[in-house]
Amino acid sequence: xxxxxxxxxxxxxxxxxxxxxxxxxxxxxxxxxxxxxxxxxxxxxxxxxxxxxxxxxxxxxxxxxxxxxxxxxxxxxxxxxxxxxxxxxxxxxxxxxxxxxxxxxxxxxxxxxxxxxxxxxxxxxxxxxxxxxxxxxxxxxxxxxxxxxxxxxxxxxxxxxxxxxxxxxxxxxxxxxxxxxxxxxxxxxxxxxxxxxxxxxxxxxxxxxxxxxxxxxxxxxxxxxxxxxxxxxxxxxxxxxxxxxxxxxxxxxxxxxxxxxxxxxxxxxxxxxxxxxxxxxxxxxxxxxxxxxxxxxxxxxxxxxxxxxxxxxxxxxxxxxxxxxxxxxxxxxxxxxxxxxxxxxxxxxxxx
Numbered sequence: 001x002x003x004x005x006x007x008x009x010x011x012x013x014x015x016x017x018x019x020x021x022x023x024x025x026x027x028x029x030x031x032x033x034x035x036x037x038x039x040x041x042x043x044x045x046x047x048x049x050x051x052x053x054x055x056x057x058x059x060x061x062x063x064x065x066x067x068x069x070x071x072x073x074x075x076x077x078x079x080x081x082x083x084x085x086x087x088x089x090x091x092x093x094x095x096x097x098x099x100x101x102x103x104x105x106x107x108x109x110x111x112x113x114x115x116x117x118x119x120x121x122x123x124x125x126x127x128x129x130x131x132x133x134x135x136x137x138x139x140x141x142x143x144x145x146x147x148x149x150x151x152x153x154x155x156x157x158x159x160x161x162x163x164x165x166x167x168x169x170x171x172x173x174x175x176x177x178x179x180x181x182x183x184x185x186x187x188x189x190x191x192x193x194x195x196x197x198x199x200x201x202x203x204x205x206x207x208x209x210x211x212x213x214x215x216x217x218x219x220x221x222x223x224x225x226x227x228x229x230x231x232x233x234x235x236x237x238x239x240x241x242x243x244x245x246x247x248x249x250x251x252x253x254x255x256x257x258x259x260x261x262x263x264x265x266x267x268x269x270x271x272x273x274x275x276x277x278x279x280x281x282x283x284x285x286x287x288x289x290x291x292x293x294x295x296x297x298x299x300x301x302x303x304x305x306x307x308x309x310x311x312x313x314x315x316x317x318x319x320x321x322x323x324x325x326x327x328x329x330x331x332x333x334x335x336x337x338x339x340x341x342x343x344x345x346x347x348x349x350x351x352x
Contacts, residue, residue, distance in 0.1 A: 012279070013261060013262075014261060014262035014263060014265045014266075014272075014275065015255055015260050015261050015262045016051050016054070016255075017262075017275050017276070017278075017279045018262050018265065018275055019047055019051060019251065020047075020048065020051055020278065020279055020282060021274065021275045021278035021279065022042065022044075023042065023044035023045075023047045023048050024044070024278055024282060024285050024286065024289075025278075026038060026041075026042045026044045027044050027045075027286065027289065028285075028289045028293075028322075028325065028326070028329070029322070030044075031289065031290060031293060032293060032318060032321060032322045032325060033318055033322070036230050036231055036232035037231075039232065039233035039234055039240070039243070040218065040221075040233065040243060043233065043240070043243060043244040043247050043248065045126065045183065045244070046183060046186040046240070046243075046244025046245070046247065046248045047186075047244075047247075047248055047251065048126075049129075049130070049133070049183040049186040049187050049190070050186040050187065050189050050190045050193075050248045050251075050252060051190065052130060052133070052187070052190065053133070053137075053186065053187035053188065053189065053190020053191055053194075054190035054191070054193050054194045054252075055190070056071075056133070056134065056137045056141075056187075056190065056191075057137075057141055057190060057191045057194035057195065058194055059071075060137060060138060060141055064137075064138040068134055068135060068137075068138075071134045072131070072134070073343060073344075074283075074340070074343045074344050075127065075130070075131065075283065075343075076106070076343070077339055077342060077343035078283045078284060078287060078336075078339045078340050078343055079107065079127060079283075079287065080105075081336060081339045082287040082288060082336070083104050083111070085291075086113070086117055086120050086121060086291075087101075087104060089116075089117060089120075090113055090114050090116060090117040093114065093116040093117070094114070094116075095113065095114040095116070095117070097112050098112070100112040103172075106131075107124055107127050107128045107131060108128065108131060108132070108176075109128065109172035109173070109176060110124060110125060110128060110172055110175060110176075111124055119290050119293075119294055120290050120291050120294065122290075123286065123287070123290055125175070125179055126286070128176060128179070129176070129179040129180060129183060132176065132180055133180070133183075133187050136180075137187075140187070140188065140191070141191055144188055144191045144192075144195075145195070148191075148192060148195065148197045149197070149201075151188065152185070152188050152189065152191075152192055152197070155184045155185045155187075155188045156184075156185050156241060156242070156245060158177075158180075158181035158184060159178075159181040159182055159184070159237060159238055159241040160238070161181075162177070162178060162181050162237070163237070163238040178237055179237075181237070181241070182237045182240050182241045182244075183241070183244070185241065185244070185245045186244055186245065186248050189245075189248060189249060189252055190252075192252075193252045193255065193256055196256070198249075198252055198253045198256040198257070199256040199257060201253065203257065206249060206250070206253045206257075207250075209246070209249065210245075210246040210247070210249045210250045210253075211246065212246070213242045213243070213245045213246030213249070214242070214243060214246035214247060215246075216242045217233075217238075217239045217240070217241070217242030217243030217244070217245070217246060218239070218243060220236065220238055220239040220242065221233055221236050221239035221243070224236060224239070276352060277333070277351060277352060280337075280340070280352030281333050281337045281340060281352065283340055284332060284333055284336055284337045284339070284340055285329060285332075285333065288329060288332035288333075288336060289325070289329050291332070292325045292326075292328035292329045292331075292332060293321070293325045293328075295328055296321050296324040296325045296328060297321070299324060299328075300315055300320065300321060300324060303315055333351070334350055334351070337349075337350075337351070337352075338350070
């Protein structure tokens, strides 16, 4: 991901690694507590797409076909492994799929499922959107390099068009287009960071754009609460696109301009280790975290049957469920994380 940083794993940038780890924690927190403001404090998905865009631009220094094949190979086995359990569980609960089950093999569209398993499979939009960005990146990167700044700024145009000019159909195709448009700027921003474009920009211009995008995104979310039923950015694609654009631009520009690398994280060994594990098991954590939160509920129900637990543990607290959820996530990392190693053609390990 960059040059070797003192104390970190070879080739890793601890600033980006830390952002990815915090983004994953924020995702789990949001899915536990449902705080509408969480996306404004830290727009996790925009950050993750920007980091993936940077990595993709770096990887495309090699032949595009090899890069795409490698990315797909790393993504699909953990998805298949996880999907096997989800699909079997839904089949047991009266689900009968049609031809759309092909999306459980290659998620170019949202894989089908029933209402019983929705909490588990609703997160797959991220994998679907990531896969499309990977496939489109060779062309996107070529177009970006023709006119970096105009292309970066115009990457916000599709979401504006979809909001005010033409609304995509309410189906797999339309949903996919909408998600691509929402995070296109963040992905292309990753290109801009990798190519050194951000480093050359004047601070005043960057700050002005970022604050303008944040102001518009925040205003649109708050002003349209009645229409969307909330100011939660996840329910409002236009607000999400602009808020993420402003927020992530500041994060990426700070990295490029000031050379922030978080190399000092190596001195905090436990924290550094956690960041390492989160990055090596990012797909596992993302896929299994909802199942962990689902299982936390019946597990805590069993705690009520133990008088000491009922007396001394805050069993009704969402924070307690959050803690139990993370313990279960840790269990899934140990049990299932090795699939990520196998997919990356590394020696499978219990913990990286």
